[in-house]
Amino acid sequence: MTKRELTHSKFRSLRVTPDFREFVLDQLAGVRELRSRRMFGGIGLYAGERFFGIVAADELFFKVDDGNRAAYEAAGSEPFRPLADRRRPVSMSYFRVPIEVLEDAGELAAWARAAIRASTSSKRPVPRPKAQSPRRLKRN
Numbered sequence: 001m002t003k004r005e006l007t008h009s010k011f012r013s014l015r016v017t018p019d020f021r022e023f024v025l026d027q028l029a030g031v032r033e034l035r036s037r038r039m040f041g042g043i044g045l046y047a048g049e050r051f052f053g054i055v056a057a058d059e060l061f062f063k064v065d066d067g068n069r070a071a072y073e074a075a076g077s078e079p080f081r082p083l084a085d086r087r088r089p090v091s092m093s094y095f096r097v098p099i100e101v102l103e104d105a106g107e108l109a110a111w112a113r114a115a116i117r118a119s120t121s122s123k124r125p126v127p128r129p130k131a132q133s134p135r136r137l138k139r140n
Contacts, residue, residue: 014042014056014082019131024055027102030109031116052115054094055081060102061094062115069095071111093118 021036021043026032026132027092033048036055045053060082064072080094113133 006010011091015122016041016043016055020058021055024060024102027105027108030105036112047112047116050119051118052119053111054082056082060097062111063118064093064095065121067112067121068111068118069112071114072096072098075101089133098120 004064015022023086025034025036028045033046037044037046042054042056044051045055052063061066065123077096077098080092080096082092097108097111101111
């Protein structure tokens with residue numbers, strides 16, 4: 001997808017209802033250091049500092065990598081796509097959690113742990129900003 005196409009694409013609403021938000025957080029109560037943060041109308045899920053999940057449009061998505069992607073594909077899950085036009089290939093490394101997993105808190109915790117591991121394995125070093133030299137004042 002070109003930059004121009006992305007610029008002209010429409011993002012779908014990521015709004016999450018309060019009831020769904022509370023349900024997901026209750027189901028994930030066993031995740032250590034769980035916290036949520038609002039982002040772009042949806043909700044980001046963290047375990048400590050590790051971003052591992054997205055709640056968007058009343059659906060739950062977890063981070064995937066080569067270690068857990070097969071389980072999502074076997075369940076027929078689709079990747080998170082923030083664009084309204086589903087024909088566009090823009091997606092992220094997050095897949096929808098199957099409803100039967102979402103409804104079983106124990107199973108959901110296992111999938112969450114795998115997503116947390118996936119978020120750790122994909123962690124790249126954050127480049128540090130270059131130190132700026134002090135600005136010189138112009139003399140008249």
